[in-house]
Structures are given as structure tokens and as C-alpha cells.
Amino acid sequence: MWRNIASSAISFLVVMVFLLGGVILWGQNTYNAEGPGDAPICLRIESGASMRTISQQLADEGVITSPMIFRMGADYSGKSGDRKAGSWLIPEHATMSEITHLITRGGASTCGTEVVYRIGVTSSEVQVRELDIEAGRYVEKAAFDPAEEEAPEAFTEVRAQNDTRYRVAIAEGTTSWQIVEALKTIDVLEGELAELPAEGTLAPDSYEVRKGDTRASVIERMREAQEILVASAWASRADGLPLKDAQEMLVLASIIEKETGVPDERRQVASVFENRLKRGMRLQTDPTVIYGLTEGKGVLGRGLRASELREATPWNTYVIEGLPPTPIANPGKASIEAAVNPAQTDYVFFVADGSGGHAFATTLEEHNANVAKWRRIEAEQAEGAAPAE
Structure with missing residues (x-):
């Protein structure tokens, strides 16, 4: 009899093990299976939200089939405690495994609202944008000139949210002084800048920043980006350029940047200046005269006078021979590449x-x-x- 009981118990345990294994396998397959969400969503996770709350949000949004399996999968992968507050873009048909990774990996929010501090050549602007998930692009919600306008309510509201993203966008052709002065007004940044960066050494681009980042760290990122760009461009330069080093290339690129805003013209403008350098002709370009008057500290705001074209400054290319001693702005990638690969013309x-x-x-x-x-x-x-x- 005891043998029969033992045999039955063993059989029962075997069945239970198989059943348990089947349940586990089903759970794993469900956790890694394509999700039911037929459109991307922006999932906002509040600070301190529990995994139970998050799993219920996901179920309510229709992007997971089982909150329990989602939580169990996150626990099993050791990521339950790594959830991050913010706004996270969940792609259509994302698996539970993929969603767990998205909401625990950290970094800046990937959807929701962002504030862009645009630093331009003649003015600066603060722009509030929100990701239109269906269109796959950001849509402007508000914009204002911080030097002349009060901040709108839309800006005040998003500044109070903990998942708002921040970005500093630098336009090509801005001077180092303009960039530094604008950074001083961005209230999510901290710290002082001990010195004015050398002209031309900051890469115009869009930089994501976080509350508490230092202004010095943002400047350093711009400087590093420009160093990489300059080194790469100089290494791939065309033969026979009338430029002795990468610094002269940067000077010329800044002049090209200030002379034309038409992308297709940059290489032609570069050819004019390089043909002049080869022939020993003066460059005679107005932006260098303007820089000699302002030294990059603001905009001249009027036309040049004839007397100013004759006035001797280190940057006045109507007076000096060859290139000026420094760049006259921070050139972008396209102008730098034009300087090392000009069009082949006789202009x-x-x-x-x-x-x-x-x-x-x-x-x-x-x-x-x-x-x-x-x-x-x-x-x-x-x-x-x-x-x-």
C-alpha cells in the first residue's frame, strides 16, 4: 500500500512540476511576446510611483495584457527597483521586456514636453515643445524672447514638471560672447564661467542639458565637439589649399559662415576666398570689418560706413593681407567642410x-x-x- 501511495505522490509531484514549468514557460513567452498596443504612447511615471501603479497604467493604456506578469518579469530580471520617473515613449507592439528596459534604463525623458533655449546670431528665444506621437515630431506650444517678453504660463507650467526635458540650441555663426551671455540667462544651469572661450572653438549644435548642469560643463561639451569636427575635417582636406593649419581653416570657415546662409553656396564662397588667397588678393569681406568693430560683442545693427572700411583693425580684410588673426564667429560643420573642400572655380x-x-x-x-x-x-x-x- 505504501508503495502505491509513494508512487501516486511521485506521479503527482511530476505532474505539478510539469504544470509549473508550463506556467513559467507561458509567463516567459507572454513577457517577451509582441504587445497589444497598436500605437505608440507617452508613459509618464511620477516620482516614487510603484511598479504596481506603473503596471496598471500600462494595462489601462492597452499596451500590456497582464500587470502581474509584467511585475513578475521585472522582478525576475532584477529591474523592479530601477524604475525611473519621467516620460517614456513606448513604441507600438512593444514587449513587456522592452517596456521594462525603457522605463528603467535612465537618461533623459524620451517624450513629453521639452524647453529649448535657442541662441541665435541676432536674438535668443525660449521655445516650449511637445512631442506629437502620431506625427513623430515636436510641436511648438509657446515661444518668447526672454530679453523682451514675460514668460508665458505654458513655460511656467512645464518648468514645474519633473519630466520636462531641456535643450540648448546654438545657431551657426554665433560668437563666443553671445553664447556665454545667453548661457548666463538660462536658469536651469548653474555656476560661473571663468573666461570667454576662444572664438570659433564652440560647435553650433543642439545640446541636451539637465537641471543643475554647470555652464562650464556645457561649454566644455561644445568645445570637445568642435575639436573633433575640426580634426576630422582637416584630416580629410583637399590638396593644394592655401591654408597652413587647422586654425587657418577655422578662421576661413567662420568667414564663409558669416557671408552666406544659403547651404548650396558655401563651397562656392569658399572657392572665392581661397582663389583670392592663392593670388595674393585681399579678402575684402564686410563681416570681418564688423567683427573688428564689435569683437563679437553684440550686433552692429547698421550698415558699414566708408570710413570703417578703411579703418585699420586686425580683422579688417580691406586693409590687412590674408586671413585675420582669429575666427569671427563659431562656424558649423557645413562651413568647416566647405573650407577644406571648396568648389573648383575661377571665381x-x-x-x-x-x-x-x-x-x-x-x-x-x-x-x-x-x-x-x-x-x-x-x-x-x-x-x-x-x-x-
């Missing part, structure tokens, strides 16, 4: 053509004709504006 002149771009010429006669055409366009524009004024 030595260019002037505005009335369309936002420039007319290029190889001879003084062609250039004078282009200038005369531009003067007519200027006169017509002035006549058209007079009645409105």
Missing part, C-alpha cells in the same frame, strides 16, 4: 543677387555688372517700401 568676386544668394564672377567687368544689377534691385526695393512707410 574671385561675388555680390548679393536679390534672391538671398549671390552672383559670382571671374572678372572685374562681370562683377561690376553684377553690382550694378544689385544696385537696381536695391533701388526698386526701396521704392516699393516707401509708400508702406
Whole structure:
């Protein structure tokens, strides 16, 4: 009899083990299976939220099938205690395993609202944007000039949220002084800047920052990014450039940056200046004169006077030979690449053509004709504006 009882017990245990193994296998398969969410969502996790609360949020949003299996899977993977407050973009049909990874890996929020501090050449702007999940892009909710306008309510609200992202966006052609002055006004940053970075050494780009980051650390990131960009461009430079080192390349790139805002023109503008350098001609470019007057501290805000074109400064390329001693702004990647890979032309002149771009010429006669055409366009524009004024 005892043998029968023992045999039955063993059989029962075997069955239970198989059943338990089947349940575990089913749970693992469910945890790693494609989720039911047929559209991406932005999951906002409050500070201190429990995994039970989060799993119920996910179930309510329709992106997981079982809160219990989600919690068990997170426990088994050792990630239950790693959940992070913030806003996290959950892709459509994400598995529970993938969702667990997304909400525990840390870093900046991947959806929700962000504040962008835009530092431009003539002004700065603060922009509040929110991710439109369906469109897959950020949509502007508010924008204001901090130097002239009060912060709107939309800005105040998102500043109070713990999952708001922050970004500093630097426009190509800004000077180091402009960048430093703008960073001083960004209240999510801390600390002083001991010195003004050398002109041209900061990479114009978009940088994600967090509350409490130091201004010095942001400057250092810009400096490191520019060093990498400059080294890479100089290493891949074309043969026969009239530039002796990477610093001269950076100076020329800054002039190209200030001379044209038309992307397709940069290599042509580069060819003009490099052809002039090869022929021993003065560069005669107005942005260098302006920098000699302002030294990058603000915008001139008016046209150049004839006397200023003759005034001797280290940057006045109507007076000096060759390149000025320093860059006149912080050039972006495209202008740096144009400086080391100019278009192959015989151009030595260019002037505005009335369309936002420039007319290029190889001879003084062609250039004078282009200038005369531009003067007519200027006169017509002035006549058209007079009645409105």
C-alpha cells in the first residue's frame, strides 16, 4: 500500500512540476511576446510611483495584457527597483521586456514636453515643445524672447514638471560672447564661467542639458565637439589649399559662415576666398570689418560706413593681407567642410543677387555688372517700401 501511495505522490509531484514549468514557460513567452498596443504612447511615471501603479497604467493604456506578469518579469530580471520617473515613449507592439528596459534604463525623458533655449546670431528665444506621437515630431506650444517678453504660463507650467526635458540650441555663426551671455540667462544651469572661450572653438549644435548642469560643463561639451569636427575635417582636406593649419581653416570657415546662409553656396564662397588667397588678393569681406568693430560683442545693427572700411583693425580684410588673426564667429560643420573642400572655380568676386544668394564672377567687368544689377534691385526695393512707410 505504501508503495502505491509513494508512487501516486511521485506521479503527482511530476505532474505539478510539469504544470509549473508550463506556467513559467507561458509567463516567459507572454513577457517577451509582441504587445497589444497598436500605437505608440507617452508613459509618464511620477516620482516614487510603484511598479504596481506603473503596471496598471500600462494595462489601462492597452499596451500590456497582464500587470502581474509584467511585475513578475521585472522582478525576475532584477529591474523592479530601477524604475525611473519621467516620460517614456513606448513604441507600438512593444514587449513587456522592452517596456521594462525603457522605463528603467535612465537618461533623459524620451517624450513629453521639452524647453529649448535657442541662441541665435541676432536674438535668443525660449521655445516650449511637445512631442506629437502620431506625427513623430515636436510641436511648438509657446515661444518668447526672454530679453523682451514675460514668460508665458505654458513655460511656467512645464518648468514645474519633473519630466520636462531641456535643450540648448546654438545657431551657426554665433560668437563666443553671445553664447556665454545667453548661457548666463538660462536658469536651469548653474555656476560661473571663468573666461570667454576662444572664438570659433564652440560647435553650433543642439545640446541636451539637465537641471543643475554647470555652464562650464556645457561649454566644455561644445568645445570637445568642435575639436573633433575640426580634426576630422582637416584630416580629410583637399590638396593644394592655401591654408597652413587647422586654425587657418577655422578662421576661413567662420568667414564663409558669416557671408552666406544659403547651404548650396558655401563651397562656392569658399572657392572665392581661397582663389583670392592663392593670388595674393585681399579678402575684402564686410563681416570681418564688423567683427573688428564689435569683437563679437553684440550686433552692429547698421550698415558699414566708408570710413570703417578703411579703418585699420586686425580683422579688417580691406586693409590687412590674408586671413585675420582669429575666427569671427563659431562656424558649423557645413562651413568647416566647405573650407577644406571648396568648389573648383575661377571665381574671385561675388555680390548679393536679390534672391538671398549671390552672383559670382571671374572678372572685374562681370562683377561690376553684377553690382550694378544689385544696385537696381536695391533701388526698386526701396521704392516699393516707401509708400508702406
